[in-house]
Amino acid sequence: MKERVKSLFRYKNLLSQLVSRDIKLKYRRSFLGYVWSVLNPLLTMAVMTVVFSQMFKRNVENYPVFLLSGNILYSFLRESTMHGISSITGNAALLKKTYVPKYIFTLSKVTSDLVNLGFSFCALLVVMLVTGVQFSWNIFLCIIPVLELYVFCVGLSLFLAQAAVFFRDVQYIWNPIVLAWMYLTPIIYPLDALPGKLAWLVSKLNPLYYYLESFRDTVMYAQPPEWLLVWRGALIAVLMLIIGLWSFARTKDKFILHI
Numbered sequence: 001m002k003e004r005v006k007s008l009f010r011y012k013n014l015l016s017q018l019v020s021r022d023i024k025l026k027y028r029r030s031f032l033g034y035v036w037s038v039l040n041p042l043l044t045m046a047v048m049t050v051v052f053s054q055m056f057k058r059n060v061e062n063y064p065v066f067l068l069s070g071n072i073l074y075s076f077l078r079e080s081t082m083h084g085i086s087s088i089t090g091n092a093a094l095l096k097k098t099y100v101p102k103y104i105f106t107l108s109k110v111t112s113d114l115v116n117l118g119f120s121f122c123a124l125l126v127v128m129l130v131t132g133v134q135f136s137w138n139i140f141l142c143i144i145p146v147l148e149l150y151v152f153c154v155g156l157s158l159f160l161a162q163a164a165v166f167f168r169d170v171q172y173i174w175n176p177i178v179l180a181w182m183y184l185t186p187i188i189y190p191l192d193a194l195p196g197k198l199a200w201l202v203s204k205l206n207p208l209y210y211y212l213e214s215f216r217d218t219v220m221y222a223q224p225p226e227w228l229l230v231w232r233g234a235l236i237a238v239l240m241l242i243i244g245l246w247s248f249a250r251t252k253d254k255f256i257l258h259i
Helices: 002-010 012-026 033-056 063-085 089-097 103-131 137-166 170-183 196-205 207-219 227-257
Strands: none
Touching (some): 012 103, 063 103, 063 137, 063 170, 089 103, 103 137, 137 170, 137 207, 137 227, 207 227
């Protein structure tokens, strides 16, 4: 682990260049460019609010902020893992020509999506201002669940990236899994809308629930996150990172034979 940390600092310039490249490629030839990072979550929220607000407005105090805060975190998880899956196979030509730590490519994908998540916060702030959400210093504590989710996504993406080298079907299997994950997370509905047993399973076994609830505590209710959720989220994130690093390190020397 010590050597990996040293390697990360040694290649920090390459990491920043890869992140910059990913962000520029995403908006290349786009007329509005980075504005889409703000408009896209706003448009998605507007459509979903019209569709679902009549179903849940009695149970949720500020449904637009409730919906958008959940959607931007879920979108980060979905996009970072989908991009992470192809991070090794998509850079096969470069890996065959020169030596760089292979995990750099996966890390850069997740980090570039973290930057895009930062743009999405601008959309959330606009909706919070329009809907009259109470602001407090506790809003800055939202960085805690965001960083936990980032670490979790790095670990998950490392695991998926190395699996996709040997089993290309992973990218097709993951898409319905992550879609089902959305419906099993209180993003468009409150937790109490679920039956008792299912609600218990979601609140105890769904990692995204921990990060989502902690995030909503800070941005919607102007209060510190529930520390039990924070500790659970941190434990799951570190465990996922360990699994991702272990599986990646165990198989990385075989990548060149399969990419």
